Amino acid sequence: MNGKQGLFVTGTDTGVGKTVIAGALVAALRAEGGNVGVWKPVQTGGLPGDGTTDAELLLKYTGMDSYAEDIASFTFEAPLAPMLAAKQAGLNITLQDILSAGESIRNRYDSVFIEGAGGVAVPITEDASTADLIAELQTSVLIVARSGLGTINHTLLTMEYLERRGISILGFILNDGLSGELCLDPSVETNGRIIEQYSGIPCLGHFPELAGEIDSKRLIHAVQATINLSPVRDALTIRKMEEYR
Known part of the structure; x- marks a missing residue:
């Protein structure tokens, strides 16, 4: 990260809410x-223009004054x-292509959140996975996971994979916004505690479900109501505005 502070946001799977949670934290x-x-670094599944790509959503969620092409x-x-x-x-992109392409956005800010594509074992080049990119960036990882049944297995496996690579994990956030029927899933109440216990x-x-139009x-x-930001601030050496006064 060339002396910059960074935090990599990954998921236990695709579609677990990395984009909205990364945008919300930023x-x-x-x-x-x-x-x-x-x-x-890399987004798939669409082209900029209709407002639905991850980069366009990140700009909307964060309020950053930039272009989608700069973000992705x-x-x-x-x-x-x-x-x-x-x-x-x-x-045929290489890991160095990705790192070089991101230098501009990484150097523009004191701290940068990097949102991955899918999970940590996803191949991003012919010979590198998301975990290889994280290792090159030398950042800690924040894991986004589903809240409901099955998330214990997915999350613990993701953690074990990262730890075997010597990659530091800051913590995990459970996304309650993936199902309107979470109240019918009794595991939601205990999954976070069990993952903490075993890992x-x-x-x-727990990031809440947000119905309707989502804005920054x-x-x-x-985030202010549900997420403990202190470890994130500490990892990025960010102090709250009032602490400067």
Whole structure:
């Protein structure tokens, strides 16, 4: 990270809410006065223009004054793992290509959240996975996981994979916003505690379901109400605005 502070946001699977939670955390820290940005090294499943790509959503959620092309270094239309999506587009990107492409956005801010694509074992190039990118960036990891049944297994396996690679895990956040029927799943009440018990890694909170239009103001409020930001601030050496006064 060239001396910069960073935090990599990964998921236990695709579609677990990495984008909205990464955007919400960045928005909350920026609202406190932090010079924090966000980077999406590779995104797949669409092209910029209709407002639905991860980069466009991150700009909307964070309120950053930037362009989608700055946030996402590589974008591929096919809804596939980055390595396969790139091949389908006729490209063969390397890990160094990704690192070089992200230098501009990483150098623009004091701290940068990096949002991965899918989980940590997803192939992003012919010879590198998301975990390899994290190792090169030398950042800690924040894991986003589902709240309901099955998340214990998925989350513990993700943690074990990262730990075997010597990658530091800051904590995990459980996303309650993936199902309108979580109240019918009794495991939601205990999953976080059990994952903590077996891993020794802290749960930083349950991110709530947000119905209707989502904007940065609602996301900031949700983070302030449900997420323990202190470990994130400490990892990024960010102090709340009032601490400067």
